[in-house]
Amino acid sequence: MxxxxxxxxxxxxxxxxxxxxxxxxxxxxxxxxxxxxxxxxxxxxxxxxxxxxxxGLPVRLIREVLAGFTDGSDVGTDVVCAEFLHEVQSHRDRLAARIAVLSDQKAALDVYLREARRTDL
Known part of the structure; x- marks a missing residue:
């Protein structure tokens, strides 16, 4: 098509x-x-x-895993899957760390806004 x-x-x-x-x-x-x-x-x-x-996976990681599935052989597929899952876990962990930082920043802004509103009264 x-x-x-x-x-x-x-x-x-x-x-x-x-x-x-x-x-x-x-x-x-x-x-x-x-x-x-x-x-x-x-x-x-x-x-x-x-x-x-x-x-949210980067193209680099997707390219690597897809190459492992289409290289024409079944040899090492388990290794590719294990490496891919490890990379996905690492990516997820990095995202979780970024989310934690952003959550802390949001909480700090919430405190600031609450304090600012009290002083405006």
Whole structure:
């Protein structure tokens, strides 16, 4: 299917599909006229990519794990999964630390605003 069809089926913009290709996340086929040709397996991959991106994972990490699943062999798949899960856990831990800092900053601002309102009365 052409890029416009793939966009409609996947819910991902044509621009995003081109970006995924530029990043090496997908490799669509090509028609004889050079237009991109998206098969169902590429659409399925796009849906996985979109889900991973929406969860906040960086493209670098997504590229690494997808490469491990499509290198043509089943050897090391468990290792790829274990490494990927470790990377996901590390990413989640970094997010949790950032959230904690932001929560502390929000709490400090809440205190400031409460105090400021008291002095305005």
């Amino acid at each position: 052409k890029i416009s069809e793939a966009s409609g089926v996947s819910g991902v913009s044509a621009r995003s599909l081109r970006h995924y290709e530029d990043e090496g996340l997908i490799v669509p086929g090509r028609f004889s006229n050079g237009f991109r040709d998206y098969c169902q397996s590429t659409i399925d991959r796009v849906l996985v990519i979109r889900s991973l991106l929406e969860s």
